[in-house]
Amino acid sequence: MFAVTILGNNSATPAYGRFPTSQVVTINEHQILIDCGEGTQMQLSKYKIRKRKINHILISHLHGDHYFGLVGLLTSMGLLGRETDLHLYAPAALEKIIQLQFESSNISMPYTIHFHPLTEEGIIADENKFSIKCFKVKHTIECWGFIIKEKKVPKKLDKEKAVEYNIPAAYYNSLKEGNDYVTKEGTIIKNELVTTPNTPEKTYAFCADTIYFEEMIDKIKNTTLLYHEATYLKDLENKATQYCHSTTVQAATIAKKSNAKKLLIGHFSSRYEVLDDFLTEAKEIFDNTELAIESVTYIV
Amino acid sequence: MFAVTILGNNSATPAYGRFPTSQVVTINEHQILIDCGEGTQMQLSKYKIRKRKINHILISHLHGDHYFGLVGLLTSMGLLGRETDLHLYAPAALEKIIQLQFESSNISMPYTIHFHPLTEEGIIADENKFSIKCFKVKHTIECWGFIIKEKKVPKKLDKEKAVEYNIPAAYYNSLKEGNDYVTKEGTIIKNELVTTPNTPEKTYAFCADTIYFEEMIDKIKNTTLLYHEATYLKDLENKATQYCHSTTVQAATIAKKSNAKKLLIGHFSSRYEVLDDFLTEAKEIFDNTELAIESVTYIV
Numbered sequence: 166m167f168a169v170t171i172l173g174n175n176s177a178t179p180a181y182g183r184f185p186t187s188q189v190v191t192i193n194e195h196q197i198l199i200d201c202g203e204g205t206q207m208q209l210s211k212y213k214i215r216k217r218k219i220n221h222i223l224i225s226h227l228h229g230d231h232y233f234g235l236v237g238l239l240t241s242m243g244l245l246g247r248e249t250d251l252h253l254y255a256p257a258a259l260e261k262i263i264q265l266q267f268e269s270s271n272i273s274m275p276y277t278i279h280f281h282p283l284t285e286e287g288i289i290a291d292e293n294k295f296s297i298k299c300f301k302v303k304h305t306i307e308c309w310g311f312i313i314k315e316k317k318v319p320k321k322l323d324k325e326k327a328v329e330y331n332i333p334a335a336y337y338n339s340l341k342e343g344n345d346y347v348t349k350e351g352t353i354i355k356n357e358l359v360t361t362p363n364t365p366e367k368t369y370a371f372c373a374d375t376i377y378f379e380e381m382i383d384k385i386k387n388t389t390l391l392y393h394e395a396t397y398l399k400d401l402e403n404k405a406t407q408y409c410h411s412t413t414v415q416a417a418t419i420a421k422k423s424n425a426k427k428l429l430i431g432h433f434s435s436r437y438e439v440l441d442d443f444l445t446e447a448k449e450i451f452d453n454t455e456l457a458i459e460s461v462t463y464i465v
Numbered sequence: 466m467f468a469v470t471i472l473g474n475n476s477a478t479p480a481y482g483r484f485p486t487s488q489v490v491t492i493n494e495h496q497i498l499i500d501c502g503e504g505t506q507m508q509l510s511k512y513k514i515r516k517r518k519i520n521h522i523l524i525s526h527l528h529g530d531h532y533f534g535l536v537g538l539l540t541s542m543g544l545l546g547r548e549t550d551l552h553l554y555a556p557a558a559l560e561k562i563i564q565l566q567f568e569s570s571n572i573s574m575p576y577t578i579h580f581h582p583l584t585e586e587g588i589i590a591d592e593n594k595f596s597i598k599c600f601k602v603k604h605t606i607e608c609w610g611f612i613i614k615e616k617k618v619p620k621k622l623d624k625e626k627a628v629e630y631n632i633p634a635a636y637y638n639s640l641k642e643g644n645d646y647v648t649k650e651g652t653i654i655k656n657e658l659v660t661t662p663n664t665p666e667k668t669y670a671f672c673a674d675t676i677y678f679e680e681m682i683d684k685i686k687n688t689t690l691l692y693h694e695a696t697y698l699k700d701l702e703n704k705a706t707q708y709c710h711s712t713t714v715q716a717a718t719i720a721k722k723s724n725a726k727k728l729l730i731g732h733f734s735s736r737y738e739v740l741d742d743f744l745t746e747a748k749e750i751f752d753n754t755e756l757a758i759e760s761v762t763y764i765v
Contacts, residue, residue: 178541179507203537204504207479227569229540237503237533241478258569265565269527269558271606306571 167192167315167367167465169390171431172208174457176374176396176410177230179203180435184459185230188392189214190313190369191462192295197221198238199311199371205234206241212460216242217249221290223297224255225373226308232259236266243274250277254289254299256307257282283309286384292316300384302375304409310372312385315465319343320360327359369465370425374432376406377415382423390465391425392457394432399446413443417450431457467492467615467667467765469690471731472508474757476674476696476710477530479503480735484759485530488692489514490613490669491762492595497521497613499671505534506541512760516542517549521590523597524555525673526608532559536566543574550577554589554599556607557582583609586684592616600684602675604709610672612685615765619643620660627659669765670725674732676706677715682723690765691725692757694732699746713743717750731757 168191173184185202189209196218198205209216216238224232232255242251253259260280267274281289283299290297298312318341327337332346332354340346346354367389372381374394385391396410405412411419413430420428428451433440440456447454455463468491473484485502489509496518498505509516516538524532532555542551553559560580567574581589583599590597598612618641627637632646632654640646646654667689672681674694685691696710705712711719713730720728728751733740740756747754755763 178544179510182511184507203534204507207484207504210479211482227566228572229537229566229570233533233537233540234503237529240529240533244478256569258565262562262565262569265558265562266527266529269556269562269606270529272528306569 167369168462169369169392169429169465170212170214170462171457171459172205172212173202174431174433174459175230176394176432176434178435181438183433184208185233186432187234188371188457189219192313192315194218195220195292195294197223197297197313199223200225200231200373201233201235201238202230203233203237206238208459209238216245217247220249220251221297222251222253222255223299223311223371224253224259225302225310225371226304226306227256227258227262228306228374231374235259236263239263239274239278240270240272243272243276247274247276250279252279252281252290254281254283254297256309257284300381302373302381303378304374304376308373308375310370310375310381310385312368312370312388314368315366317363317366319363320356321363323359323361330354330359332359367465372419374409375411376409377411377419379422381419385419385423385425388423388425390427390429390463391420391423392429392431393419395430395443395447396432396434398437398442413446414450417447417454420451420454425451426453428454429457429463430454467669468762469669469692469729469765470512470514470762471757471759472505472512473502474731474733474759475530476694476732476734477528478735481738483733484508485533486732487534488671488757489519492613492615494518495520495592495594497523497597499523499611500525500531500673501533501535501538502530503533503537506538508759509538516545517547520549520551521597522551522553522555523599523611523671524553524559525602525610525671526604526606527556527558527562528606528674531674535559536563539563539574539578540570540572543572543576547574547576550579552579552581552590554581554583554597556609557584600681602673602681603678604674604676608673608675610670610675610681610685612668612670612688614668615666617663617666619663620656621663623659623661630654630659632659667765672719674709675711676709677711677719679722681719685719685723685725688723688725690727690729690763691720691723692729692731693719695730695743695747696732696734698737698742713746714750717747717754720751720754725751726753728754729757729763730754
């Protein structure tokens with residue numbers, strides 16, 4: 166399972182019941198929270214996503230609609246007795262903002278928060294089952310995108326075949342890595358006999374808040390699922406440029422030029438009550454587009 | 466109209482859909498926000514309370530469930546184009562917390578926030594139609610209660626009588642203040658002939674988060690509507706004492722001993738899904754009690 170669940174899809178101020186940006190990425194048993202607008206902890210409860218399973222939080226930038234729910238979530242994690250370490254990746258200035266609020270409340274957390282300030286593009290987390298990379302986007306303040314990539318062993322084991330060849334289970338991981346098996350008698354069981362090639366590794370790219378800029382294309386090439394903001398419909402391209410945001414057409418153009426498999430658009434302006442036109446406009450450029458809708462889980 | 470509307474009634478972490486503490490007090494055309502837990506701006510929208518009309522915000526203390534919605538609300542007020550000054554009364558440390566977040570977002574507000582740090586007990590706001598007083602309560606950190614008092618002119622005008630005596634409208638305010646009217650011919654129209662005594666001035670006291678302590682009684686005597694926290698049912702008095710909170714019975718005892726007309730209890734612990742027992746227990750001590758329920762407006 167590699168998927169993203171939308172907790173909030175609105176920009177700036179909440180409107181029409183739409184919450185500000187927050188998404189949960191699930192990779193098997195791991196959960197990664199991307200951005201944490203006000204109300205995220207309520208949204209997690211509403212959609213029965215367990216806060217306990219989130220060990221990585223990524224904050225793209227320090228506009229309130231992307232992080233005003235963070236200190237509340239961190240505090241609640243503590244009040245609920247969390248003991249597991251938490252890794253937080255964000256612009257450097259966030260550390261002091263959090264510290265100051267913890268100090269003022271005089272509550273100490275029963276778990277450790279490892280704060281990782283984002284400083285340069287590249288791998289920021291390298292776990293067994295996934296890696297996280299950050300890259301710069303262009304907004305009115307320092308702003309980061311993220312690419313989450315699942316890690317797979319090169320081969321899938323054909324267990325029936327492995328049993329047939331009397332290969333002990335202790336060697337299964339070695340087979341998945343592509344190695345042959347040598348029996349006690351010295352017979353070589355070729356790897357190809359008991360494995361098949363694994364499916365390609367998938368990626369989810371989150372492009373945060375950004376103006377349209379083509380240098381991004383190289384950074385996110387061939388993404389399986391690409392999230393790109395589309396704050397405005399195409400007729401408001403001037404406004405998008407003015408506020409360093411993007412339109413439907415611009416988001417779809419990035420998806421097309423970067424050869425994404427699928428595009429997810431969100432961060433809708435509060436000026437729009439109905440979102441249908443966002444989908445229509447984006448699909449004209451890039452057909453495999455979906456709207457990021459609260460509560461919906463999109464498979465990567 | 467003098468009333469309080471509950472936006473959130475839960476303590477510490479949100480639970481069972483209950484939001485953290487926030488209340489809006491309405492005095493005629495004025496609105497005062499007391500505490501601003503996470504999600505308050507969404508609750509204001511949900512209950513169609515116009516953010517624009519709030520010119521005073523009171524923050525009792527710096528535990529997150531009482532103020533984590535504040536910077537979001539202040540930011541949204543700015544994004545929505547507010548120009549009217551806003552008065553914010555809170556523990557001193559909040560000023561830096563807000564400043565730091567405004568600085569990081571690089572957004573400047575189109576309106577002025579007057580920050581009034583709470584330092585000593587007494588009148589903090591003295592407006593035409595109401596006054597606000599703060600007083601210290603006892604919690605794990607610096608914590609303040611508030612008393613909002615409506616101001617009335619001493620007399621109510623009997624307009625029919627005033628017309629009968631040919632008193633020009635320009636003198637009506639003077640009559641309400643208790644003055645007689647002297648005609649051009651020098652005849653004195655006694656005030657009592659055209660007015661009746663006004664009804665007594667009402668008060669709303671908000672006792673914030675506090676341990677049971679009897680010194681409070683003197684500070685809030687004869688309140689029309691008293692809000693006192695009741696985080697726990699009576700069997701958890703030890704826990705209440707440990708965390709500097711109160712029980713149902715303690716809240717009701719304060720209401721009884723301070724001669725309140727009516728008691729409102731809230732700040733319910735997340736351990737309770739059903740709240741019925743809170744009402745039953747409080748009523749055993751002080752019958753005129755109500756639960757502070759989200760969305761409900763209680764007349765002072």
